[in-house]
Amino acid sequence: MPTFVLSYRSPAGYTPSQESTAAWMAWFDAIGEQMVDRGKPVIDRSSLGNCASDSTQLGGYTLISADDLESALAIAKGCPHLSRGGGVEVGQLTDPPAGP
Numbered sequence: 001m002p003t004f005v006l007s008y009r010s011p012a013g014y015t016p017s018q019e020s021t022a023a024w025m026a027w028f029d030a031i032g033e034q035m036v037d038r039g040k041p042v043i044d045r046s047s048l049g050n051c052a053s054d055s056t057q058l059g060g061y062t063l064i065s066a067d068d069l070e071s072a073l074a075i076a077k078g079c080p081h082l083s084r085g086g087g088v089e090v091g092q093l094t095d096p097p098a099g100p
Contacts (some may be wrong), residue, residue, distance in 0.1 A: 001065040002092050003036055003070040007080065009087035010042075010059030023080040028062075031075060037063040056086055063093075 016024075041060040059081065060079060066072040069092060076088045 001067060003006065004064050004066055004069070005093055006039075006064060006072075006076050006079070007064045007082055007089040007091070008059035009053065009089065010060065010081060011055035011085040012057055013054055014057075014059065014081075014084070020080060020084070027078050027080055030078060031062075031064060034066060034067050034075065035062065036065050039063060059086065082085050 001028055005073065011043040039060055042058050045058045047058070047094060062071060069090065072090050072092070076090050079086075079088045081087060
């Protein structure tokens with residue numbers, strides 16, 4: 001089954017509350033066995049190149065397994081940031097090409 005990365009875009013100035021932390025934990029529990037790596041939150045950030053967004057910032061990531069991109073998007077739709085002005089980028093991972 002393919003692996004997908006969920007890259008979280010936190011609302012600018014986001015500070016977790018007890019309520020938002022509980023929402024994240026409930027969502028992670030709902031993902032269940034499809035979670036490959038819960039990931040980690042980002043505590044300090046900077047960007048280079050075209051990463052423009054004044055309303056969101058890199059917030060963290062999670063790796064999941066899903067049958068296809070549509071299935072991964074269905075899981076991502078439960079992300080607590082979506083109801084708080086944030087976002088989620090979803091991408092399928094692959095092995096890098098073999099070296100020379």
